[in-house]
Amino acid sequence: MADDVAAILDAAPVKPSDAIAFVRQKTLVTTASFGELEQEAHARAFTSAGMTEMSMLRKVGSDVSRAISEGMSYSEFQKRFLKIAEDHDWKPKTPSSVVTDRDLKNRANLIYDTNMSMAYSAGEWKRLNTPEAIDIFPWFQYRHHSCPHPRLQHLAWDGLILPRDDPFWITHWPPNGWRCHCTVEPISRRDMRMNKWEVSESPPIRLVERRNPATGKMVHVPEGVDLGFAYNPGRVWQADVEARAATxxxxxxxxxxxxxxxxxxxxxxxxxxxxxxxxxxxxxxxxxxxxxxxxxxxxxxxxxxxxxxxxxxxxxxxxxxxxxxxxxxxxxxxxxxxxxxxxxxxxxxxxxxxxxxxxxxxxxxxxxxxxxxxxxxxxxxxxxxxxxxxxxxxxxxxxxxxxxxxxxxx
Structure with missing residues (x-):
């Protein structure tokens, strides 16, 4: 999976500086379990479920930043993560009382994969919302990329073309779940003419109930989107940047x-x-x-x-x-x-x-x-x-x- 996200990001035209800036602006927040933070808070905070020691979280967050800014490979990140976990005598929570080396490697993979995807997603939103891009690309197209276990709902959205201001992009800008590698491509008027495409009908957003594991409460999330992912990280980030600049x-x-x-x-x-x-x-x-x-x-x-x-x-x-x-x-x-x-x-x-x-x-x-x-x-x-x-x-x-x-x- 880490190789998959690395391949996608290598091909992404996002400026590394944009992805780096997104990660750097995050504050460190310790949490006992996933779900303690509201979904948009993840665009503002770096956290990892069960990582309650600030010194450990700071080291892992620093390595995530280096992975994006210096191109640290997943294998190197995993090696460093395992060393940090060992130094702090830390183990992730698992359904079983026994934590294996594979459990630790899975957590390293999840942290690397999710944070890399989120950072480049936010950078892509910024890149596509400059005055020049707004003028050239009136629409966005949802793209699903091949993977061993595709989500059927994400497959159904593949090829969807909607105006850039469609509400769909507020809650469905990828990634839309754990290890989701879907992307969005900008569409120009020329693209529409050359491919004889038409603007799609905006799909209805059907909300389903999910249980928040941290609070035990039932919450509503869009169908096809994992709990905690129904937001646009780049949109939240840019709004925060503008608000912070004012004060x-x-x-x-x-x-x-x-x-x-x-x-x-x-x-x-x-x-x-x-x-x-x-x-x-x-x-x-x-x-x-x-x-x-x-x-x-x-x-x-x-x-x-x-x-x-x-x-x-x-x-x-x-x-x-x-x-x-x-x-x-x-x-x-x-x-x-x-x-x-x-x-x-x-x-x-x-x-x-x-x-x-x-x-x-x-x-x-x-x-x-x-x-x-x-x-x-x-x-x-x-x-x-x-x-x-x-x-x-x-x-x-x-x-x-x-x-x-x-x-x-x-």
Whole structure:
């Protein structure tokens, strides 16, 4: 099955960036069983039934993002998933009390297959709803692809041509179930003429009752669509993007009506922590993440001491540093203001940059801060081992605390 979805996605003209953006905007939500989240919530959250430990969910979510952005194969994803499950002593719920290696591999397959399909489905919706696409393609055609065990209802929809604004696409945009690999193709006026096609009659949507396994309640879903799939992920995503953009945070300029440069450093730092929390919640926009010490301002050759963090950077961080959570992000303002060390770097194509070594508790963090056009940005942020810290110390401006660690006093 994983090979099937990979083949379909390889042929899909969706920009990987669109599929990646869909996955990155999701928040992590732990659930005990499938059905705890309403169906449209799955377009906003990454979850897996029975995965109740946030640290494990974060690692699996990071690998899903990497599978889409870097083309990680299913075999590699499965290998990594089995290792994560072993490290966390996690087993999926099964009808039997005995969980086999095959059960774990089936769960890996389901996570990979469903998330890849959903991401590319959402990316396809975005691609087909640009102003140019709306003008060129007035209709969509439902396509069923051959598989060993086809759903008869999905076969019946194969070849269906409906206007792009038909309500059918709100609840029946594929995938329409577990391991469903149906797709939608755009249809132009020329396509209609060349193939002598006609617009289909919109099929009646017959609702059937299904039992939600998490709540025990009976819910109505369209016939032929699995529970939790009767929504258009791309449509939900785009509506959310527009809503978040309208209320996205921006870097502070004033605090309680006073210019930020005139308030006490502690007050400004508290405002920065609050802004980072808003950025994590809104999943859009940019904020002031810290105030540079004078020595770093001089090193970068800038006049503004403000450091900006945007949501795109947070999304990229999730690919390789899924262990970074809210607590670490909200510690950034203090670490920027009072770094353990400042490490000069060679100017890159985008301008000068420095590495700051920050400390939160007993953990050390590496922050790359650089100038991009007229803005000083936090470009990357992740935990580092003491061995790496010691290496960086050799070419840094070192504070007293860092010198103690270098001399083995801690």
């Amino acid at each position: 996205a945070p921006k870097p502070i300029t004033h605090i309680n009506g006073i210019p930020k440069t005139e308030v006490a450093p502690g007050v400004r730092e508290q405002a920065q922590v609050k802004q980072i929390g808003e950025l994590l919640d809104k999943r859009a926009g940019s904020v002031e993440a810290g105030t540079l010490p004078d020595a770093v301002v001089k090193e970068l050759g800038v006049t503004d001491d403000s450091v900006v963090l945007d949501h795109d950077t947070i999304g990229k961080q999730g690919l390789h540093h899924g262990e970074i959570g809210r607590e670490e992000y909200e510690a950034i303002p203090a670490m920027i203001a009072r770094p353990e060390a400042v490490v000069p770097t060679r100017p890159g194509a985008s301008g000068p940059a420095v590495i700051l070594i920050g400390r939160n508790g007993r953990a050390f963090y590496r922050m790359v801060i650089g100038r991009l056009k007229s803005v000083t940005k936090l470009k990357s942020f992740h935990a580092v081992r003491e061995s790496e810290v010691r290496r960086l110390m050799r070419r840094s401006v070192i504070t007293d605390d860092a010198e103690k660690m270098e001399n083995g006093e801690e």
